[in-house]
Amino acid sequence: MKRILGLILLLCLAVAGYAYYQIMVVPVVPADAPGPVAVEIPTGSSYEQVMDTLAVQGITPNRTFFDPLAQQMGFYRERMRSGRFTLNPGSSAVQVIRKLRSGAQATVDVVLTTEREPMNVAAKVARFLEPDSAAFLSLFENAAFVDSLGYTAKTLQTLFIPNTYEMYWNATPRDFVARMVKEHERFWRANDRLKKAEALDLSPAEVYTLASIVEKESLVASERPRIAGVYLNRLRIGMPLQADPTAVFATREFDVGRVLNRHIEFDSPYNTYRYPGLPPGPITMSSVGSIDAVLDPEEHKYLYFCARGDGSGQHNFASTLAGHSRNIAIYVANLRERGIR
Secondary structure (H helix, E strand, C coil), rough: HHHHHHHHHHHHHHHHHHHHHHHHHHHCCCCCCCCCEEECCCCCHHHHHHHHHHHCCCCCCCHHHHHHHHHHCCCCCCCCEEEEEECCCCCCHHHHHHHHHHHHEEEEEEEEECCCCHHHHHHHHCCCCCCCCHHHHHHHHCHHHHHHCCCCCCHHHHHHCEEEEEEEEECCCCHHHHHHHHHHHHHHHHHHHHHHHHHHCCHHHHHHHHHHHHHCCCCCEEEEEEEEHHHHHHHHHCCCCCCHHHHHHHHHHCCCCCCCHHHHHHCCCCCCCCCCCCCCCCCCCCHHHHHHHHHHCCCCCCCEECCCCCCCCEEEEEHHHHHHHHHHHHHHHEEEECCCC
């Protein structure tokens, strides 16, 4: 009898030892993985959906031992914790469960550049975060919500400052906007930007709107302060901005190669050939460089500028209409020399 009990004890110890080996020693995450394995668990996932997600990443634990362990460690839930997590190569079942159950989420870099409109921002952000573009756009188009932030449909784009932001993958659209509000406030408080805007007698939204025009007009970054100076000079004397990019934005013909009379004559408050002053909102997301160019413009007497037409992307500037006419002639001559009509 004692012998039988001894054998049973040895068998139990062997089973326990094997179970310990399976959950504590055997790698669940492949040890030869080239780096940390990112696992994204969507909001509302079930336990089985999480296991399917792990399997897609090549993580296939022995379910005979993993499932009871998950229940014992409080990992097996009706609705699993969502987020993006990184699992180190060679991680055991216990280490994986601990990370997915209560470990720190990994952040993602949300990159904003110069998206044209809120709909483009929505599409861009959805590339990095869990919600789809429709969820972001729905919030951006919620008039009551936008109004509560102090914006309108036309000025909402001024909220977004191009940069790279660390965020959690499962951040909601409201989480994203709340972060943008904080970043916007931080941006304008820095480097005396609010004081500089006040000195120009412009609000931050107006600075941003003018900067969006500078953004579209300048192919060479070093010219931005000079181009900004031209537009500020025009505003000071009540001269129409007559900015080609605003006419393009008004007509929505974004792929047009050259601005024609039909663009200039198009009736829209965004068309600065037809309406004096600034348009009602930006025509693109403005880069930080263009915003700062407006806040720190080059001081000069130029009122006109014209592309050189030599392929450099640069412009010639003039303070008189006669000088501007000469620059136009240079532009035409350079195009002809390059075989462009």
